[in-house]
Amino acid sequence: MTPVLSVRDLSVRFRMRGGRHVAAVGGVDFDLAAGECLALVGESGCGKSVLASALLGLLPGNAQTAGTAVLTGPGDGPGAGVDLLAADERTLARTVRGRRVGLVPQSPAAHLTPVRTVRAQLEEALRELTGTPRAELRAAAVAAAGRASFPAGLLDHHPHELSGGQAQRAATALALVGNAPLLLADEPTTGLDRDLVERTVDELRRHADEGRALLLITHDLAAAERIADRVAVMYAGRIVETAAADRFFGAAGPRHPYARGLLAALPERDFTPVPGMPPELGALPEGCAFAARCDRRTDACRVLPRLTDGVACHHAAPDGAAPAGVGSAGVGPAGVGSAGVGPSGTAPEDAAPADAVPDDIAAEETTRA
Amino acid sequence: MLELASLTAGYDRRDPVFRDVSLTIAPGEAVGLLGPSGCGKSTLARVATLLHRPDAGRVTVDGHPVRGWRHRAPRELRTAIGVVFQQPRLSADPRLRLRDLIAEPLRATGRRAEAAGRVAELAHRVGLTDDLLSRRPHEVSDGQLQRACLARALVLRPRWLVCDEMTAMLDASTTAALVAAVEEYRREHGAGLLAVGHDRVLLDRWCDRTVHWASLTGAPAPAPAAEADATAGAGV
Amino acid sequence: MAEPAWRSPGDTRRSTRAVRVSVSAVIVAAVVLAVLLVPPLVRLDQQAVDLALKLRPPSPAHPFGTDDVGRDLLLRCVYGLRVSLLVGLVAALVATVIGTAVGAAAAAFGGWADRLLMRLVDTFSSVPHLLLGIFVVAMFRPGVWPVIVSVALTHWLSTARIVRSEVLSLRSRPYVDAAIAGGASRWRVTVRHLLPAVLPQAGLAAVLMVPHAMWHESALSFLGLGLPAHQASLGNLVQTARGSLLAGDWWPTLFPGLFLIVPTLAIAGLAGAWRERLNPRRRSELML
Amino acid sequence: SNPGSPGGPAAEDGVVVGIAYEPDSLSPLLGYGKDGNSKIFDGLLAFDADMELKPALAVALPEVSADGLTYTYELRQGVNFSDGKPFTAADVVFTYRTILDEKTNNPSKTELDALKDVKAVGDHTVVFTLKYPYAPFAERTVLGIAPQHVAAKQDVNSGPFTTRPVGTGPYVLTGWSKGEKISFRANPDYWGGAPEVKKFTMAIIKDDDVRATRLRSGDLDGAVLPPNLAKGFKGDKTKKTYEATSYDYRLVTLPTHHEVTGDTAIRRALDVAVDRRTMVDKILEGAGKPAYGPVPTDSEWFTKGTERAHDLDRAKRILDDAGWKPGPDGVRVKDGVRAAFPLWYPSGDKLRQDHALAYASDAKKAGIAITTQAGTWEVIEPRMKHDAVLAGGGSPGDPDFDQYLLLKSTLGGDGFNNMAWYDNPVVDKALEDGRRTDDKAARKAAYDTVQRELVKNPGYTFLTHIDHLYVVNDSWEGLSTQVEPHDHGLAAGPWWNIENWVPKK
Amino acid sequence: MTAKQAGRRLPWGAMARMTGRRALAAVPVLLLVTFAVFAVAAASPFDPVKAYAGTAGLTASQENLDQLRANLGVDRPLVPRWWDWLTSALTGDLGDSSVMRQPVADVIGERIGWSVLLAATAFTVAVLLGTALGVLAARRRGGWLDRCVSSAAYTLEAAPAFWLGLLAIWFFALELGVLPAGGLTDTASETVTFGQVASHLVLPALVLGVSQLPWFFLYVRQGVADALDEDPVRGARARGLSERTVLLGHALRSGMLPMLTLIGSRVPELITGALLVESVFSWPGIAAATVQAATSVDFPLLAALTVLATAAVLLGNLLSDLLYGLADPRVGFDG
């Protein structure tokens, strides 16, 4: 089975004044199968949102992209997918956005049109994406709002009259309308209380379970643990580790020192930040970008580590080692069982064309579905 | 003492968001406020920062009862309270570079000279590099913008801090770093803190005491969460 | 690792924009130079006519031809540009400054100040522009300054209302709240946060005012209230050329028309570039 | 014409003409049609093509008493107003008395200044009594007669009669859409016979260029046009251009009270320095004549031999002889006075502007510096005593009309009369002589004196007499033009006698 | 729940209150404007008697002119004259127009309908065409459509209406011969029919509309272009809405505030434009009478016309304030 989305060597950089560049995303590879939920975590500013924007062709005019991101539909044969990075605006607007790739934007309040009510925007999206007849729009809008726990009574509010969490739910409701086979959810749980977080992520999980792929960009590790099948950790524009969620959150813990630091920073654990500051993306160091903050740094770190076996580190903790300082398994509420999902990162050197997906992943996806 | 006494506030006089809410924060105290989404926490924060006139009730800052709101509040009172809003994208002037964004309160209060030094110091504290400081809000990530907003809140050395879901969009490490920055500031200046959030664990760890919204109000207002429940049930 | 093959969706716009901006800048510079340098060097006797040379088509002696009383059109165009540009720019500037100030003040202060100022605007706009213009000009001797005053006094109103409506929409934005919380005074908020956001609208109004003021100048001259009709101004030149055009003589219309429109478009081009700089997102997209 | 098919008037028997001027009122009581040709009304008398008086509502020219103070008119019988009511002497008396009434806002009642009273004698005779003998009085009685039974019941100044008049004339008003057009229908019961042109419409088009364009598009059958636009129809076979000669002159006033223009040498030098011929050829496109006085050169009242040729050298000589010596900047100076003065022209009037500029340019060659200035009459009027003005005027008919008002010293500064404050006792006397007598030879001698004096001391520089140009579709016969006055409104043009037009075979 | 959430209809209450406040404020504005017009007209150098007399005044005697001055009542001081006008106007008597030799009510009654027809059509053309072109141009900023129309807009702004009128007549009536060149009906026609008026309306309305278009076009273009760069449009695009919906439903909706404002504040310009267009096209409307009334200092007519113009302006401003209160809920109905 071909993955819904297959990203190879995706890079994004911003051209800045004076000929400088900000390398927001560098050489990202991953596959995302139908029914799978990949949680993308990482420190703020590491390029998660830019990655999502790139997949929708919504980058600003001074951005440049490289690599491929092939979106394959259920009916498409191998090699027939759309390369999201190369597709023209027309294709993206007419067939991809909303219909095949949905987005829950970060800062939802800023992404809602301020002069129109939530209902107007919801009904409009329903009409355009699902062709709901006019007479049924009202009911459909209430139902769509309900999916994201958006209170029906607030449908007639304008975005600026919503609380942060309500705006978030409105945005989620809008993103779910199209029932797109691939959903990019960029921090879909900010501003929500624990109940709502769970309800929202469960809805997302249900969405994925119906055979769609979900890329969950989040800082909320508890939420990620609850629904993710796999976790990808991003640092300074690169994916530094991918792991099955149960292993990542389980006793073994992540292998990359940065990922371990990230987990350790949780309030329920050490509550201490990873020391130091992330590097400036405008002037990335030659070798491992994390080296400057890493307590295992050696000379080997002057060379950029490749993502091998799901981790890009010269000193990765051995598979199965318990994360430092954490005894308990899982964060927050008990994780959702996600048996049968293994590591599925692809090393760049065998950056295969989109259709050539390693067999083991395909097999696993089948089990999951 | 930051006293919010039997406040009623909202956006429609006939139907306020909350009624009769009281909360007192002692100098140097850190209070966490938990509550369901949409219950009025941000509204309360806006009242506490003198940006929203309550329909009824009293706000007292360090013994001064507040009579005017927004521009009509005395500048000393306004600047005594630093605020970080829930939505950094909306609360940053899109035309200002982060550097100016942070320095703006200093300039507005006529303390231009201090700006350069203070910005550099705070930027370091909240983890903003020089490169980021020279960008405008749309050129940075939401988390980076939130850091700038925190720096802006601290720049006038307020005696009170109101952080409305400051860390909602931050990863664990950055959260920890910013909380540490706030705590360091509070240690130095003895400032009181009202931290609004959803994450009980975080607030418990961060604050001296955590109060739940329901305990603030005498008669519990119809909780939007309940209504959300109803629709959620109906919708799915 | 090899440098990846970068794709950039928004590349082409930048280069044409640079061309556009520099062409505009060159034209504006040329116009300013011509207007400043030519008159001191070549004197024009505004009232000298030579009926024998009536309506000669362009020739080496008269590159723009002559008009219906035998005056050289090139020199008159340059002199006319000087007057018209003065009228256009000064009137536009004055009108925009007044309009922006009144509009911003009304919206920023709100309440009674707003109502009072807006009723003032209503009052002013109630008297049709041309009428007020006629009255103002009629009270003075015809000339440049009465025209400027009459145009400026009647044209700040649109700007004021546009600026006000934009400021009204902006003033409840959270970032204004943030500024207030940061101790900013009303004035500071207006000048630092609200005005920059409405400058593009005000700038557009200003640019539109330039050609518009020129036509008011010609309309007033036509009614006998502006500049004396024998004095070269672009409005006067175009106005008097009408009859010749119907008779098939194109040059008395074409050249003053070009003199009127080309600088206007160049100014508009520069103003457009300036507005792009004011928009933070465009600015970074274009890497300005 | 129809929107889809411009190119011909809609009705075979209809005529549409474009005019630049719209009357304020159609009531003769307020001055409409005071010079005849009002279409809706008839006067007691009317002018023919040669501006000779002929009877209209009167059966014959009036009987004038020997002392010149009583005019008796015998009225035509059987004439009805277009509403069917008969026309009688009472209507004549009503009309003239109402005009003279001080409550009536008729600004041209000065023209009837000589009139003391008017009486009806029976139904068909009226008698006018004058305050003083006034030779041209009969020419004032061309003004239209209003029906007493309609107009007497209304406010004379603003009643409906001012816009929906009823008269005895060849045409009946069918509509007046202000700013758009005035339409007439032939009066089938007209006492002079029903006109052949059944429908007559005057479209009001203020803009010359628009009028020319609409004429070309076939929307109009005829129009009044300025010379440069009329030229454009020269090649059009279907249209004919009529040049109406006129008394319409353009002149420059040379105020007596200005130290330069009051100087006779300057006046005489300017009189020969100016190139009238070129002005006619270039500014008027040939449609006009050089003017040497208010009387056109082809009028019987013109004094032959008073033409002044363009002669720059002579002008310089005159100035040299008088002591005006060229200064360093080329401008002549005498006794510390520079030969310089301002010349005003009314703004918006292109013709006068061109005249003024050409005049100033000619003067400059002789060493006189004239500064042209434009202004509205409100600006110019207070300055007329000292500053030169490019003025115009001219009424056909009696030579007294123009010359008295223009040259009589006692009228200096009286409104727009004698704008130059011209003061010449010889001229004054001749003017009085001319108006007090009815004897043609004596009058001719008097006006010859005036014109010769104007050569010796020209208080005005007369520049041109202007032909009025009308372009008309060549599908009717019987078209002619009258000699026209300065002010050519509705009554002028080839359609002055449209009731006599007949279709071309 | 409560009324607040029972569905949001138009905020009639707030709109009515605003309308009421404006109606109240209109009284002093009207008083002020009429008085100002009387004062300015009296201070102007124009002389009503000279204007009334016209060319006849050139030869009229002083005595005659003085009599006229007394009859017209223009020799009285300013304040009582204004007061008399005001009190009789309140009782419904607008006085007599001296230039038109008619009661003012008749002058206005005969013409206003045609003026309103012309102005309303032209304004609709300007608003709709300006908005449509503005949206299209903003969509491809720097594209050929944008450049052509923008240049044309600046050019139009420099082109007096009488020039445009002449060009339009030349092209449509003379060269193409498809539209009548002027008047309300065919010049030879005596009756006013719908078809005729419609075909005669096209050119003047088009010229007037096009002369008003640049502001609408450029402001819509700018508003939409700015909105297209903003996050809400990005959000709408991400949702997969069609280009049309994004442009009209989001970019235009956010960026049209200045355009709505213009609906009110362009009314004076519209009146000025109508003044010239009516005279070029021999349109029997009221605007053309305005200049005449002004330069002849015809007080009753001038005052009545000013009241009309003021009412038009106030209504226009009220309308645009109401509209933008509706279009942007953050503005509200205050003021």
Ligand SMILES: Nc1ncnc2c1ncn2[C@@H]1O[C@H](COP(=O)(O)OP(=O)(O)OP(=O)(O)O)[C@@H](O)[C@H]1O
């Ligand atoms: N338009 C831009 N121009 C230049 N740099 C940009 C631009 N947009 C984003 N960046 C930079 O790209 C990097 C990645 O930004 P991105 O928004 O993807 O971060 P993120 O991982 O989503 O962070 P957060 O968790 O804070 O949202 C950041 O360092 C940011 O400063």
Ligand SMILES: Nc1ncnc2c1ncn2[C@@H]1O[C@H](COP(=O)(O)OP(=O)(O)OP(=O)(O)O)[C@@H](O)[C@H]1O
């Ligand atoms: N400008 C406004 N006009 C009308 N209603 C508003 C406005 N702003 C907020 N509300 C309503 O007031 C209520 C409280 O909003 P508030 O922002 O205070 O909630 P909150 O507790 O901060 O929620 P969250 O945790 O989601 O941020 C919400 O129901 C919201 O819909």
Ligand SMILES: [Mg+2]
């Ligand atoms: Mg992000």
Ligand SMILES: [Mg+2]
């Ligand atoms: Mg909140």
